[in-house]
Amino acid sequence: DARLRYLDDVGLGYLTLDRQARTLSGGEAQRIALANALGSRLVDSMYVLDEPSIGLHARDTDRLLALLHRLRDLGNTVIVVEHDLAAVREADFMLELGPGAGEKGGEVVHAGPPLEAVDTLTGQYLSGAKCIAVPSARRPAGPLWLRVKGATLHNLKGVDVNIPLGTLTTVTGVSGSGKSTLVHDIIYRELERRLHGGHSAKSHLGELVGAVAELSGTELVSDVLLVDQSPIGRTPRSNPITYVKGFDEIRELFASQPLARARGYTASTFSFNLPGGRCEACDGAGHVQVEMVFLADVFVPCDICGGSRYKRELLEVKIHGASIHDVLQWTVEEAITRFRHQPKLGTALWHLHQVGLGYLRLGQPATTLSGGEAQRLKIARELAAAKRKGARKLYILDEPTTGLHLDDVRVLIQVLDRLVDAGNTVLLIEHHLDVIKKSDWIIDLGPEAGDEGGRLVVEGTPEEVAVCQESLTGRYLQPYLESASMGVTA
Secondary structure, three states: OHHHHHHHHOOOOOOOOOOOHHHOOHHHHHHHHHHHHHHHOOOOOEEEEEOOOOOOOHHHHHHHHHHHHHHHHOOOEEEEEOOOHHHHHOOOOEEEEEOOOHHHOOEEEEEEOHHHOOOOHHHHHHHOOOEOOOOOOOOOOOOOEEEEEEEEEOOEEEEEEEEEOOOEEEEEOOOOOOHHHHHHHHHHHHHHHHHHOOOOOOHHHOOOOOEOOEEEOHHHOOEEEEOOOOOOOOOOOOOHHHHOOOHHHHHHHHHOOHHHHHHOOOHHHHOOOOOOOEOOOOOOOOEEEEOOOOOOOEEEEOOOOOOOOEOOOHHHOOEOOEOHHHHHHOEHHHHHHHOOOOHHHHHHHHHHHHOOOOOOEOOOOHHHOOHHHHHHHHHHHHHHHHHHHOOOEEEEEEOOOOOOOHHHHHHHHHHHHHHHHOOOEEEEEOOOHHHHHHOOEEEEEEOOOHHHOOEEEEEEOHHHHHOOOOOHHHHHHHHHHHHHHHOOEO
16 A cells, blocks of 8 residues: 555656556656655665656645655655756755857866855856746647547547647646557647658557547648657667758768869768768667677777778868868767858758757767657757748647756747747647646646546636646746746746
């Protein structure tokens, strides 16, 4: 009984006892481990938690913080990697790294009580010197709508919701209220089926597809895209510049240099995926795989190219004094400066910078990117495609603020606004109250999780949701709307 109570205390009371472990999210698995730790009642131990508030409603975050206090009060040390300001304020000691990201970071900019951080970026948000302001005007809801009637799966029993097209719409509710089921398993799958002729659900892995009695307004949507945090590539050959289609321009630039033309090099010669200019000893990978038989294979730098991926003579061709290997080591911000006279390439790099990825190296292997970085790369590519292919797309994002500092959340909101302003619709599943308050329309599910949830509590503007007595989201949203209207825009 005590173990089950701990599971409920960490916000997992909605899980069924026969739930398969492989269907749990990373946040749910972490909270189960936390419940085990509470049940063991260890003392003089150190607990390290990485973003424990991921996927938690503000109500559940409060419950989680109370449990962390209990762990501390038992005589343990609790170290938390966290961006949620509510969690940061509860800390006894805050260690902030920065001041920027990538090469501009890595320094300790504050070590002490959170409220004593005045001049740091996090400190400015804690003190209210910076904040994400409430928009002065919201996009109107309608006249074009995507209307869902009778959505049914899991704890959803005939739910009707309305999504205004051409807006930033957020689906909210406590963990387990049915948000992912509605958006991913029903709306996304049904739109896939109607627009693409079939859905991508993996039935053999137990991925279910919900049912709807009626879905109207699909003729107003040209395409539906799920922008998730899955990797952009599963091998080190994939990298940011190839993903946004900018590497073709770089190879063309190198091929146009006098030395390259004299030697008969073409753009394909500068590809590390094709024979010609790549190092044939490692097939352009820059490393070789060593089989360890009974142990995991290891990768060591190639002895022939030294990890550069290319033949030595190819590296003699240079732009701004840099070889193609050197260019791939540049950060996005550095490349923008160096290639400022290349409009097409500059546009691709600018989109990467606008989603907060200016610190990434052009050739950084995709396998080293976080889920949040991969998701923002996908958004950058869609921003570039939005101008080329027209609008009327529906973009679906599940918890896009995962792993983001509040200042990065501000940048993300600006990016999503640009997608909407281009004529698209953005549909989010989100708990971050700063994103919720910036939305044009909110669909709040609940009121609780599991069997006590799965119904529409309220839908409308943030101001309308905030005054709904039955909405837990509205209860926590109200102070944000009041404080942000009086704050300083970040």
